Amino acid sequence: KLVDYWSDPDRMKQSYRNAVNKAKNKVTTHQGSKSFAQGRHEFVEMKAIQDESSAKTIPPMKDRGILDEVLKSINRYCTQEQFEDLKRQHALEIEEKRKAFESQQKVLKKFVNLFNRQQGTPSSQF
Numbered sequence: 101k102l103v104d105y106w107s108d109p110d111r112m113k114q115s116y117r118n119a120v121n122k123a124k125n126k127v128t129t130h131q132g133s134k135s136f137a138q139g140r141h142e143f144v145e146m147k148a149i150q151d152e153s154s155a156k157t158i159p160p161m162k163d164r165g166i167l168d169e170v171l172k173s174i175n176r177y178c179t180q181e182q183f184e185d186l187k188r189q190h191a192l193e194i195e196e197k198r199k200a201f202e203s204q205q206k207v208l209k210k211f212v213n214l215f216n217r218q219q220g221t222p223s224s225q226f
Contacts, residue, residue: 142171149170
């Protein structure tokens with residue numbers, strides 16, 4: 101059945117016509133299942149934002165910002181910049197927790213020393 105389908109003269113004409121039309125396209129796309137029209141629309145949108153940014157009618161944007169604005173990714177992955185920001189935030193949180201722990205440790209040592217002095221127990225036992 102498959103051989104009959106592709107050997108049909110109408111199908112062969114359609115295949116040839118598609119090959120000719122595809123050869124006319126000078127741009128190689130890597131956009132997966134997205135249509136050429138959708139890709140072109142997104143390109144026009146990105147170009148408009150880039151032109152406005154260059155003309156200073158909107159705040160300046162980096163290429164990554166323009167991509168994020170137009171494509172609005174809904175996946176769970178993050179960009180390299182977002183990943184670096186997350187790493188910095190995590191490092192700051194760890195540093196804050198370390199400082200809080202050291203502070204608690206100092207207070208606890210003072211309490212133990214005070215308790216030992218009141219009990220007459222040398223602090224060297226602990």
